[in-house]
Amino acid sequence: MTVQKIAVVGCGGISRVHLSAYTAHPERVEVVAACDPLPERTAWARETYGIERTYSSVAEMVDAGGWDVAVVCTPSSVRKDALAELARAGKHILVEKPLSDNVDDAREIVETCEKAGVILAVNQNFRDQYSFGIARKLIEDGRIGEVLGIDQQDLTFRQDKGWRLGMARHAMSVMGVHWFDGFRVLLGREATWVSCRTFSSPAIESAGETDGFVQIHFGDIPVSYVQSFSSSRKHVETIVFGDRGTLSLNYDSATVLTPDGASETIPNPYAGDQRRESMFRSLDRLLTAIESGGEPSNSGRDNLRTVALLDAAYRSAEQRTPIELVEGLPW
Structure with a gap:
């Protein structure tokens, strides 16, 4: 089983659930980088989860390299620009839901990722x-x-x-x-x-x-x-x-x-104390699609509906x- 190197975009509240889920699967996921414009949040990511490489922007993290898949945990109002920047950089993406605040922007995001040849999946963890x-x-x-x-x-x-x-x-x-x-x-x-x-x-x-x-x-x-x-x-x-x-x-x-x-x-089996496992399963569907060349069931194209x-x-x-x-x- 391949261990995929992951970068997290946005170190707010929901990122805690993602990071807790991923640390339970070192055989599959290694979180190597994180970015957030607020230094106290990147400091929290370093101190709590041992993520040594932290940045203040997506651009800095892309330039530094060393990872292939992004998990986007930003507020929905700023996701579109972040997703476009990641797609241009050739990064596969798992994004929090809702994919966008409206369906027209969601369609634009999906088309941007498809044109860039990257796979987009949505964390519909329920x-x-x-x-x-x-x-x-x-x-x-x-x-x-x-x-x-x-x-x-x-x-x-x-x-x-x-x-x-x-x-x-x-x-x-x-x-x-x-x-x-x-x-x-x-x-x-x-x-x-x-x-x-x-x-x-x-x-x-x-x-x-x-x-x-x-x-x-x-x-x-x-x-x-x-x-x-x-x-x-x-x-x-x-x-x-x-x-x-x-x-x-x-x-x-x-x-x-x-x-x-x-x-x-x-x-x-994914309720209660095991609910974080649902976050990992969303990511693993993306990783499996990347490795197999298929489309994840939680793809951006599916999520348009x-x-x-x-x-x-x-x-x-x-x-x-x-x-x-x-x-x-x-x-």
Whole structure:
């Protein structure tokens, strides 16, 4: 197994989870460099994870060389320029989600990477960290028959800090990007119609929305999704209705329920203390694609449809009208 040399772009909060995951796999990953414009953050990377080579910019880190794959953990508002610079330098990339704040920029990023001949993957870690991967296999095995619809609730009271507070798109950009991607994984098809309403609770400090109510059609399969950062009740659950049974999903497990009262619960090995492993799995899909010459399942091209669904929900809320998509895309 090849050990790949990795550089991390952005040493903020989410980089901690990535770095903790990668240090558990020295047989596969060696983090040799990191950059951040704030010296206290690069100092933290050196002191906490022993990353000796740190820089104040992507350009400096590219010029220094000695690595082939970048993991981009910057705020979404500054990712586009960083990704373009890395692509021009011929570096393969794993980027945090959302890939971009809007679908047009996301498409430009994907095309820039493809023209440069580099592979772009997106860290949609909930494909593992949540029970979506387990549920997809259960659906494929026919455990609940034909899927009729999905109901998703993500209710919590959440006050974020830092750069996210100033973003015009908030709760669904933070968490909805996971659920939209998960619906695509579960159904194996793309959205055709989206309707959304949002509001911002005065109980939460944020420039963007705190709550969203979304209806989606994946062809003839309806999905109902509620996202709340202002809920007094904490509850996260995905219900998948089939014509021969029902699935109940959360972080910890997937449960199959049948009309005769039987049930079976399958634990999620990537939940709880093992959630960091989902970050490594996202990176390893990219590394495997680099080595095999294939395309990772979490590629930027695939992720365009997740970003398009997120973007369509916001546009529906802004325009107060449903948005139609063709095979998951607005064009």
